Structures are given as structure tokens and as C-alpha cells.
Amino acid sequence: MSGYRLPLILIAGWLAAAPGVSVAQTAVRPQPLKSGIEFTGPEVRALQEDEFANPAMLWITRGAALWQQPVGPAQQSCASCHGDVATMKGVATHYPQIDKGSARLINLEGRIQQCREVRQQTAPLRYESEDLLALTALVRMQSRGMPLAIEIDPQNRRHFERGRELYYRRVGQMNLSCANCHQDNWGKRLGPETISQGQGNPYPIYRLEWQTMGSLHRRLRACLSGVRAEMLPYGAPEYLDLELYLAWRSGDLPIETPGVRR
Amino acid sequence: MSGEKTISRWLPAWRGALAALPIFAGAAIAQVPALVAYEIDGDEIRAPFAAAGDAGRGRAIVLSRESGNCYLCHAVPDAGAVPVGNIGPSLAGVGARASAAQLRLRVVDSSRINARSVMPAYYRVEGLRQVAAVYRDKPLLTAQQVEDVVAYLSQLRN
Numbered sequence: 001m002s003g004y005r006l007p008l009i010l011i012a013g014w015l016a017a018a019p020g021v022s023v024a025q026t027a028v029r030p031q032p033l034k035s036g037i038e039f040t041g042p043e044v045r046a047l048q049e050d051e052f053a054n055p056a057m058l059w060i061t062r063g064a065a066l067w068q069q070p071v072g073p074a075q076q077s078c079a080s081c082h083g084d085v086a087t088m089k090g091v092a093t094h095y096p097q098i099d100k101g102s103a104r105l106i107n108l109e110g111r112i113q114q115c116r117e118v119r120q121q122t123a124p125l126r127y128e129s130e131d132l133l134a135l136t137a138l139v140r141m142q143s144r145g146m147p148l149a150i151e152i153d154p155q156n157r158r159h160f161e162r163g164r165e166l167y168y169r170r171v172g173q174m175n176l177s178c179a180n181c182h183q184d185n186w187g188k189r190l191g192p193e194t195i196s197q198g199q200g201n202p203y204p205i206y207r208l209e210w211q212t213m214g215s216l217h218r219r220l221r222a223c224l225s226g227v228r229a230e231m232l233p234y235g236a237p238e239y240l241d242l243e244l245y246l247a248w249r250s251g252d253l254p255i256e257t258p259g260v261r262r
Numbered sequence: 263m264s265g266e267k268t269i270s271r272w273l274p275a276w277r278g279a280l281a282a283l284p285i286f287a288g289a290a291i292a293q294v295p296a297l298v299a300y301e302i303d304g305d306e307i308r309a310p311f312a313a314a315g316d317a318g319r320g321r322a323i324v325l326s327r328e329s330g331n332c333y334l335c336h337a338v339p340d341a342g343a344v345p346v347g348n349i350g351p352s353l354a355g356v357g358a359r360a361s362a363a364q365l366r367l368r369v370v371d372s373s374r375i376n377a378r379s380v381m382p383a384y385y386r387v388e389g390l391r392q393v394a395a396v397y398r399d400k401p402l403l404t405a406q407q408v409e410d411v412v413a414y415l416s417q418l419r420n
Contacts, residue, residue, distance in 0.1 A: 185380070
């Protein structure tokens, strides 16, 4: 027995020392799961929790008007098919998901764009436009308080694995992965900020630094810019895969949309 | 006809490489000075990269949001009002714990000391992925800046 012990220790030591070998093989959630609101300080939390003060509510109001607005040749609004937006409760918990028609991974923004194009037969909304942010925030807010209901199954597993690989991939001039900060060092201080777990539950968010509303993909791009890595276009397949991994990783954290962050 | 087909078969594969050649060559010659070659002895780089470092300039780099950003992760003893991080160890007394040669390697490429370190390599351009175009083939610090930072850290003896 003892003859095996030394080689095993050596192998374990090599795995631990080899960069990018051991960690990338595993998918783990932070323990305990914490929403970013727990790291923002009381002022930001108060701003998010007061619907009269929360600046993101301006986009919710805008979204509510868009929901009712007839567009396209048939003058169809979102409400023409879906009725009151309250019927969308729970819908956002299933995104991102595999779109049955195209067999592609699609997020909530993508589904709204598809509805505009295919059902309403009008121009799709540009990713990160005020209108798409407004409708996405409105629909997602209907699931506020609910955790995501993401199952990893044979249909989406390939996307999940790729998202996980991206999560652990060190990139940019700073050579950092998402996991380096948000999995391995959350709760520690990065200059004036406390590193959060990088959870997607409050998106789209009003970010004080941006002075406006932004999507999860905008936040991913901001992190990539911070580590001086190449950015991809909004809605890029890689970002969708990462979004699926983040959705799984958020476990039972409740949706907070519309969130406020620093 | 057959000639055209042959060309179009190899063109897509080579077009990117051919187009990129003059740009890369130009960048390597005109914009990006070659990195100073260095030798690693154990956990040290003994030979300085440039003229003697200036501790005052080094301190400014360590506390700068634009260049070193060291304070984001490390406590700095004379940081004043700058809010410092706690991801890496405090730099207090680092000049007593490590020689200038040891500090030089840690600044240049801390992965040589610990492969799992999250600290960026401040003077390395290879082995990086998806670097934004404006930073490609450029180290985080210049050779002189490395010496300035080493000079500053060497002074932190308490």
C-alpha cells in the first residue's frame, strides 16, 4: 500500500502546480451563494430596494409602454399575444435556453429580438438599445424573487461546458480569468471595492459608473476590458455560453431585476 | 478556370496570414521595443534591466491607477488615503523579506514562483491569450519601470 502513496502524492502535487489543469475540470458554485447587493454598501441597496428611487424603474416604465405598443404590418404589440405582462412570471427563469427552431442557445434579449422579427415582423431591436434593455428588464422583473430554473441536459451541455471553460480561462494582458476574482477571491478587497461573486441575478442593471442601464453582456465586456482582453460583440455565442454557466452557477439566488450596482 | 480554383482554395487560408504580416512586422520594429532578455537564477533575476531604479517613481507606479495598480491587491505601507486591497500579501517589510533580485523576478513574472498566482506578469508578453489589440506584445511595465518598482519595494523594510 505504502508503495503507492508517494507517486500519488507526486501526481497530486503536479496537478496542483500545473497551470490551468485541475480547476478547469470542475464546475463549482461559491459557498455560500451571495448576491452582489451584499457587497455594494447600504446606499446602493437602499436605491435598489426603493422603487421610487431606483433609477432602473425608468426603463421599466418605458418597457411597459413598449409592451402595449402596436408595431409591424399587423400592428401587433407584445400584449396582443401575451396579454398582461404579469403573465410572463417565471419565464425569465428558463433563460438562456435552447431555441427549438434554430437549436441555438438564446437568452431573454435574443427571444425578444426574435419575437420582434418573426412574430411582429418589424425591425429587431439593437442589442443594448434602450428599448431592448427596457423590455428585457420588464419581462425579467416579473420573475423577481424567483431563482433560475436551469437544468444542464444533453441539449445544452456543450454550451455549459464551453461556458465553464471560458469562466476559468485566463485572458488579456492581465492574464486573469473570471474565476481568479469571482470564484477564488470574492469577499476580498480590490482597492476600494469588495470583489463580488459576479452573479447575474440583478441584470439588466442600472450601474452608477455607467450612469445608465446595461445588460449582463455589457458587464462581461467591462470585465474583459479591465483585464485588457479582446471584447466580443453583444450577443456573441461565447457570451451566451458564459451566461448559461453563470445561470447554473447562481443556484437558488433569486432574480433581483431591476438591480442597481456601483 | 482551374487556375482560379486553385488560387481560391489556398487564398482563404493564407489571406489572413499575408495581410497580418506587414502589420506585425511593422509593430515589432516601429512600435514595440524588444523586451530586455533576462536570466532566472533560482528565484532571482540578478542583472538589472535598466539604469538604477528611482524609488520615488516606483512608488508612483505602485499607487497609480494607470500603470502599476499594485495597491488594488496589496496593502502599501505609505499609501495614505489610497484604498488598498488585500488579495495579495501586504508590501510592508517586503524589502526586508526579499532581495532586489528576488523582487525583480516577482514583478517580472510571479508565475515562476507560484504557477497558480493570480498576480499578472508585469514584464512578459508570451503565453497570454486574447490580449486587446492596443496592448498586444507590450508588457505591463517598461524595463525602467520594473527597476523603479524594485527600487521602491527594496526600501520597504519595516
